Amino acid sequence: MTTDQKAEEEILARKLIEGDIEAFDRFVEIYQKKIYALAYNMTHNQMDAQDVTQEVFLTIFRKAHTFQGKSAFSSWVYRVALNAVYMKLRSRKKDQSISVEDAFPSFNGAGYHQEVIRDWSESAESLMFSNETKNVIQSAVDQLPEKEKIAFLLRDVEGLSTEEAAEALDLSVSAVKSRLHRARLILRKKLSGYFEEKQIPGVVK
Amino acid sequence: MICCKECLDLLHDYLDGTLSKEIEKSLEEHFEDCPPCISFLNTxxxxxxxxxxxxxxxxxxxxxxxxxxxxxxxxxxxxP
Structure with missing residues (x-):
């Protein structure tokens, strides 16, 4: 977040605390898409994402005065949003038993790569716009274990800094880093199967 | 020289640019000689x-x- 954005958020937070309804319009303008996208990417359900967004709007409006300024305003908003998402998800637990261990590459006794690592990064770029690719990616993210998924969505998709994500999740910076690293490893492993198979002949490395 | 396994543990901080200059240099030296690690980093x-x-x-x-x-x-x- 830039210094200008930070300054605007501080003013916005102060006005919301004072109950300024126009500030609330600005809040909606800035956060509606972010909150909806986070909720949708966690629940994959339009109605659930809408419910979560409404819940967050109400909570922010009613509880703005409880914001104490100890963390960044945006971290507080994300914390409120995540609580609403957790409430929604609690009712529909599903099996997310993906082994994190499987996502790590295998090393020999000396600590060097044991398997062949194919570089599909360039072919991935050219496949980004197909619906099949989008579905594969969405399903890969959807199958991440919940803790890793939230860290990944906040940090790599919503673009929060590691510190902001740590504040939103009430975790240490090192815990966020390790969850994010695990999420990226799992996604790399899951997407490798798809992109390797699709790799365009000629760019094989 | 650091091994591939150690490189893996440093990837996150390397991409964040928060490694010390010294460690970053040993990591990049390893990358120069290790195509599997470059492929891993890229993917x-x-x-x-x-x-x-x-x-x-x-x-x-x-x-x-x-x-x-x-x-x-x-x-x-x-x-109200």
């Missing part, structure tokens, strides 16, 4: 970037935006 970055590109396309559908607008009008703007 580690590409996986995250592909997901970001796909998931940031999530838009608020028009009907949801309309519902949210009337929700705000009814529950927030008209609240």
């Amino acid at each position: 580690y970055k590409a996986a995250s970037s592909a997901c970001r590109q796909t998931l940031t396309q999530t838009e608020v559908p028009d009907e949801v935006a309309a519902s949210l607008k009337s929700f705000i009008k009814k529950n927030i703007k008209n609240s």
